Amino acid sequence: MCIFNYESGSRDNSPVFKRRSFIKTLIAFPLGLILASSTLSWANPPTSEVNTTGLAVTDDTVTVGILHSVTGTMAISETGSVQAEKLAIDQINAMGGVLGRKIEYIQEDGASDWPTFAEKSKKLLVNDKVAAVFGCWTSASRKAVLPVFEQYNGMLYYPTFYEGLEQSPNVIYTGQEATQQIIAGIDWVVKEKGAKTFYLLGSDYIWPRTSNKIARKHIEKLGLKVVGEEYYPLGHTQFNSVINKIKLKKPDVIYAIVVGGSNVAFYKQLKAAGIDLTKEKPLLLTISVTEDEILGIGGENIEGAYAAMKYFQSLDNPNNQAFVQAFKDKWGQDIVIGDVTQAAYLGPWLWKAAVEKAGSFDIDKIRAASPGIELTTAPEGYVRIHENHHLWSKTRVGLAQKDGQYKVVYESEELIEPNPFPVGYQ
Amino acid sequence: MRQRSNIRFMSRQEVLGYVLLAVILLAIIPLSLDVFRLNLIGKYLTYAFVALGLVLCWGYGGILSLGQGVFFGLGGYCMAMFLKLEASDPESTKIQSTPGIPDFMDWNQITELPWWWEPFRQLPFALSAIVLLPTLFAFIIGVAMFKLRVGGVYFAIITQAIAAIMTILIIGQQGYTGGVNGITDLRTLLGWDIRSDSAKVILYYVCSAALFICLLLSQFIRYKKLGRILVAMRDREDRVRFSGYDVANFKIFVFCLSAMFSAIGGAMFTLQVGFMSPSFVGIVPSIEMVIYCAVGGRLSLLGAVYGTLLVNWAKTIFSETFPELWLFAMGALFIAVVMAFPNGLASLFKRYIEPKLPAWYSGKTAGLGASIMRTDSSKETVGKEALEEKNRVVSKPISKPETVGTMAPSSDEKLEGGVYVD
Numbered sequence: 001m002c003i004f005n006y007e008s009g010s011r012d013n014s015p016v017f018k019r020r021s022f023i024k025t026l027i028a029f030p031l032g033l034i035l036a037s038s039t040l041s042w043a044n045p046p047t048s049e050v051n052t053t054g055l056a057v058t059d060d061t062v063t064v065g066i067l068h069s070v071t072g073t074m075a076i077s078e079t080g081s082v083q084a085e086k087l088a089i090d091q092i093n094a095m096g097g098v099l100g101r102k103i104e105y106i107q108e109d110g111a112s113d114w115p116t117f118a119e120k121s122k123k124l125l126v127n128d129k130v131a132a133v134f135g136c137w138t139s140a141s142r143k144a145v146l147p148v149f150e151q152y153n154g155m156l157y158y159p160t161f162y163e164g165l166e167q168s169p170n171v172i173y174t175g176q177e178a179t180q181q182i183i184a185g186i187d188w189v190v191k192e193k194g195a196k197t198f199y200l201l202g203s204d205y206i207w208p209r210t211s212n213k214i215a216r217k218h219i220e221k222l223g224l225k226v227v228g229e230e231y232y233p234l235g236h237t238q239f240n241s242v243i244n245k246i247k248l249k250k251p252d253v254i255y256a257i258v259v260g261g262s263n264v265a266f267y268k269q270l271k272a273a274g275i276d277l278t279k280e281k282p283l284l285l286t287i288s289v290t291e292d293e294i295l296g297i298g299g300e301n302i303e304g305a306y307a308a309m310k311y312f313q314s315l316d317n318p319n320n321q322a323f324v325q326a327f328k329d330k331w332g333q334d335i336v337i338g339d340v341t342q343a344a345y346l347g348p349w350l351w352k353a354a355v356e357k358a359g360s361f362d363i364d365k366i367r368a369a370s371p372g373i374e375l376t377t378a379p380e381g382y383v384r385i386h387e388n389h390h391l392w393s394k395t396r397v398g399l400a401q402k403d404g405q406y407k408v409v410y411e412s413e414e415l416i417e418p419n420p421f422p423v424g425y426q
Numbered sequence: 427m428r429q430r431s432n433i434r435f436m437s438r439q440e441v442l443g444y445v446l447l448a449v450i451l452l453a454i455i456p457l458s459l460d461v462f463r464l465n466l467i468g469k470y471l472t473y474a475f476v477a478l479g480l481v482l483c484w485g486y487g488g489i490l491s492l493g494q495g496v497f498f499g500l501g502g503y504c505m506a507m508f509l510k511l512e513a514s515d516p517e518s519t520k521i522q523s524t525p526g527i528p529d530f531m532d533w534n535q536i537t538e539l540p541w542w543w544e545p546f547r548q549l550p551f552a553l554s555a556i557v558l559l560p561t562l563f564a565f566i567i568g569v570a571m572f573k574l575r576v577g578g579v580y581f582a583i584i585t586q587a588i589a590a591i592m593t594i595l596i597i598g599q600q601g602y603t604g605g606v607n608g609i610t611d612l613r614t615l616l617g618w619d620i621r622s623d624s625a626k627v628i629l630y631y632v633c634s635a636a637l638f639i640c641l642l643l644s645q646f647i648r649y650k651k652l653g654r655i656l657v658a659m660r661d662r663e664d665r666v667r668f669s670g671y672d673v674a675n676f677k678i679f680v681f682c683l684s685a686m687f688s689a690i691g692g693a694m695f696t697l698q699v700g701f702m703s704p705s706f707v708g709i710v711p712s713i714e715m716v717i718y719c720a721v722g723g724r725l726s727l728l729g730a731v732y733g734t735l736l737v738n739w740a741k742t743i744f745s746e747t748f749p750e751l752w753l754f755a756m757g758a759l760f761i762a763v764v765m766a767f768p769n770g771l772a773s774l775f776k777r778y779i780e781p782k783l784p785a786w787y788s789g790k791t792a793g794l795g796a797s798i799m800r801t802d803s804s805k806e807t808v809g810k811e812a813l814e815e816k817n818r819v820v821s822k823p824i825s826k827p828e829t830v831g832t833m834a835p836s837s838d839e840k841l842e843g844g845v846y847v848d
Contacts, residue, residue, distance in 0.1 A: 070750045109749035114608065114703050116745075119466065123746065126462040140607040140703065147611045147700055151621050165533050204598060205606045206533060213535070233594060234606070421521070 044100030050360045053153075056129040057361050062101040064089070064348070065108065065124035067135030067145075072112025077260070078137045080292055081159050081344035082107070083331050085134045088348035091326065098352045099361070106130060114144035121145040125152040131361045132157065134347040137340070139163060139207055146171070153363050157347030160340050161287070161309075163210035164420035169367055172350060173390045175343040176310055177420045178211045181287045184395035184412050185308030186218055186255075189285055192410070195252040197225045199282070201242060202257035204231040211257055211287065214425045221424075227251050232258070237265035243273045246282065256286045263293050267301040277400075278304030285397075290338025291404060299404040311342040311380040312398045312406040323379040336404065342379050349375055350385065382415070390418030436645055439783065443728050444641070451634045461623045468630040468698045470738040471637055475691025477719040477730035478637075479684030482644055484716070485724035486653060487680040488660030489577070493585030494688050494715050496592045497560040499707035501689025503596075503603070504559060506702035507543060508552035509612035509620075528609070534601035543602075549616060556693045557686055564685030568678035575674070577663075586709050593708040608703025612696065620697055633694045637731070640687050644727050647683075656680055688715075721763050723772025732771055 047059050056063035066085055068078040089103045097103055106128050108120035117136065124130045125148065133149075134157045136142045142158055149156050149170040156171045164177035189195045198219050202208025208231065216226050227249045230242050239262075246254060258266045270277070270284075277284050284305040291313050294302055313324060313336060323345065327337055350373060355361055358369035374384040384392045392415040398406025436444070455467055476494050484490045516526040524537045531539070545551045567588065571581055596603045604610070612620070619625060647653050659666045659673055667673050696702045705711065722733020740759055744752035767773045 071753050107749050109745050109752065111745065114705055115699060115701075118699065118701065119469070119742070120745075122462060122465075127460075138606075143607045143610045144701060144703070147613075147621070163533075204600070206530075206600065209600070210533060233597065 045359065050099055051131075051362065052360070053362050053364075054129060055131045055361050055363075057101065057131060060101055061104050062098060062131050062361060063104045063106060063128060064351075065121075065128065065130040065133040065135065066105050067108050067110055067117065067120055067124060067133055068137060069110045069112040069141075070107075071109055073260070074110075074112040074137055076296075077292060077340070078110075080338060080341035081135075081137060083335075084159075084327070084337075084341045084345035085348060087327055087330050088345050090330070092348055092352055098355050099359075103348070110135070110141055114138075114140045117141040118144045118148055121148045121154070121156075122152070125149070125154040130154070131355075131363075132351045132366075134159075134344065134351075136160070139205070142166075142171070155351070155363050155366055157344075157351060159344035159347060161343075163207045164422070165210065167388050167390075167420050169389070170363075171389060172347075172370060172385065173418075173420075174346045174350065175340060175391075176393060176395075177390055177418050178207075178214050179419050179422045179425065180310070180390075180393065180395060180416050181308055182211055182215050183218055184416060185285060185287065185306075185397060186215060186222075188308075188397050188410050189253055189283065189306070190222060190224065193252070193280070193283055195224070195283065197227045197249075197251040198253045198255050199227055199246055199249060199251040200229040200255045200257075202231050203236070203259040203262060203288075204233050205259075208257035208259065208288070212255070214422065215255055217425045232262065234260060234262065236262050239266045239269045240273070243269055243275070247273070247275070251282050254282050254284045256284060257288045258286075259288050260293075261296070263289060264296050264298075267297045267305075271301050276304070277302065280304065289400075290340065291336040291406065292338035292341070294400065294404045295336060299400070299402045302400045303402045305400045306409070307398050307400065307406060308395060309339040309398065309406075310393045310395060311339045312396060312408055313337045314398070314405050314408060315380065315396075316408075317379075317381060319377050319381065320379040346375065346378055346383065346391075349377070354385075384415070386418050388418060388420060390420060392417060435649055439780075440645070440728075444638075444645075447641075447728055447731060448638065451637075452631070456627065456630065461626050464630055465626045465698060466742060467735070467739075468626070468633050469695065470735050471630075471633050471731075472691040472695040472698065473715060473718055473738065474637055474731045474734040475640060475694070476684075476688040476715040477722060477734045478640055478644060478727060479687035480716060480719040481722075481724055481727055481730045482647065482656075482687075483680050483684035484719065485726075486648065486656045486660065487677060488656075488663075489677055489681060490582045490716070491585045491681065491684070492582045492709065492712050492716065493587075493589040493592075494684065495707045495709075495712035496585075496589050497564060497685040497688035498692040498695070498711075498715070499592065499596075499702070499704065500560040500563065501556045501692030502696045502702040502706060503609065503692075504546070504552055504556045504689075505693040505696040506609040506612060507546040508549060509615060509696065510609050511539075511543065511547050512615070513611060513613045528604075529611070530604040530607065530609070531601055536601045540602055556689055560689035560692075561682050561686045564682045565678060568681045569674075572674040572677040572681075577677075586712070589707060589709050589712045593704050596704040596707060604703070606704065608701055608705070610701040610703075612700050615697065621700060626698065629694070629698050633698065636690060636694060640690065641727055641731070648727070652676070652679075717760060719770075721760070721770050723767075723770030723775075725769060726772030726775075729770055729772030729775075736771065 044059065047057055051057040066082060068082045069075050070079065070082065086105070089105055092098060093102050106124060108124060110117040110120060121133065124133055132155045136145060136156065136158050137160050139162050145156065146168055148154070150168065154170060157174055158171050159174050161175040161181055162173070162177060164179065198215070200212045200215060202212055212229060216229070219226055228245060228251070232239070256266070275282070286305060286307050287309070289297070289302065289305070289307055290309065324337060328335060351366070353373045353375065354366045354370045357373060358365035370385050370389065371387045372385065374382065376382055380393060386392055395412045395416055396408055397410040399409050401407055456464055459467065476498055480491070480494060510528045514526060514528045519525045519527070519529060522529065522532040524532055527536065527539050546555070571584065576584065597605050600606070614620060620629065655666060655671060655676055659676060663673055692706070718734040718737050719730050720733070721737050722731065723729035741756060744755040748755065763770065
């Protein structure tokens, strides 16, 4: 429309054209000054080039959002993620930021309440125009914010291992989806420990149920047997009846996906019922207890249990040693680092790499640039973003120690491909 | 005739109060806030429906319900079920193993739509379910409780238990209800995109209008004999019973009405926020809703709206400003309000602002209003049928301040509830 007017104006050489060209020179003059000064004083690409969609990017800063629960029942789990994300942002800023811009963050509290997550994510995207959001922990909070991110085209870096069955163009999943955590772990316990029978146990919501469904399918594919499967509400503290059933059925493996505060009761009651996990009769394999949860459970109560994760604080590699040191220097020497905390730490780094590859903060360009991004400095080792927005990562099995740490007893040879919609496991 | 009923319906000062609220809600807020903030206010207003119901039920009827979240949730879920079915057409759910059913059912290995979801495909059914289902549920609870003369603290505890049971039920049946996640990702209402900015503005106005209808209905009830019986029942239940009233029926009525208001609020919430989850059904949100009502003043219909807006606005602002300490600020706010004004913001208004008001619009109108009121109510009782003769014993004295004083000795709070002079 505009171009047409302009052309018709120029053909007729009407007063309109003269006025327009006058306005043009008037605008061009200061604009040229700004451009000249920006190329002189900064080597950074101009903001108008790297930010075409009105995000909160200035010539020397870029604003991102951190959205976790720092109050309420989930605060204990999510605090580690907040700390990891702040650490990563500090480190990136110390290295000169992203495209020459320092990262500033706006932190919002999801308050362990899913509608609050939705409200705050909308605030971050609509009001603050943040360039990326690092946040959410539970699946419920992710489900609540997902429509917001898709509607306003934001980018969320989600750190938690979760049930899969999702692949949003507006989320990068830096934790494992269910098959990455489960299949290699069960293969290991079958091969190394000769397990034949399994008892599946979990908290009653979508992640444990979906995970156990995948575990059951895989166990049955291997020609082995599931002898029991039970779920308890979140926050449940009476596990005596299931412990009695376990004693009766004598499975080789208790496959436990108990979540949050229930863990404390569960492991204490197991021990009180005379099941000594260090004897491995039955053996306990979990995918829900990280070093963070052991702080609450107590190392002496869970000693001898196995966990299948992608990261343990005790991983012995230079990346991890540097990470653990930096984390302790910033947040205190007594702190422990769990699987999700490490995955949260990857978020800002993966975003930085995507922005630099795209040469832009635009969400659409970051999305296009993300698949194939690799990080060689990740504490867990090498990771790469898959086409489906999840990470290729290794599966590791750790043995819980009395001091609350895991000893790594197994590590998959190859990176395991993320497969959020596993055919044959649904 | 019309003139007279208007006067009886609300006092001049109350008319001003409603007009002021209307100006604030319909003009000042929409004009001064961007769509994001407007949508937040719209969300707060949906809680005001619950607070309004609580004013009637608790403030006037003396029935403290700690389970209003149940009705809010039921209304919200009915709306969400309709919207979810619309969002789950076979085309947009084709990646599922069973296309055409809501996504969470597919995740839980359910392969066909449960029969009780089926009617929610029809909007008229869904809309009537929003109103009727929670009301029916409240009716059942009401009959079971009030006919057996369960009241006071026991009733509060039982409603709280119902809220807990409801949450566990919804979370436990996640294949049918969406579990902890709730019903998410709602997109359109009969093809109209409810997520767009224009839809948010329209829904805000719809929500405000619905709130006004509920407010006026409450105001109407309050000024009718029914409202006076409620107050009498709250203050001296036995006397009302001995006067020949079936107290239980009045309690059931007001409880059902507050449930219906909550359910409408819940449905408006789902429309404006775009999802529904069990976090609105449980004990904590139900108690929170009582707090909105208490902060506003449990005897003031308008106070409930202002209280809800204030508490939620403070919650948003505090948590944005101090993400790690905001709960302390909220706690301080509640303590301060309860300590300084036990009857909420409305009492603040009554004590400090109201006495100055007559100076604004000349004292004579106030006196006139009061005299009309009195003649009016006496006419009313004189003109009644023989059947209602017995009612006079209660209805007549309550319209006079002195008599209320004897019924409910030395309490400012009760006087405020019982006296309708301006």
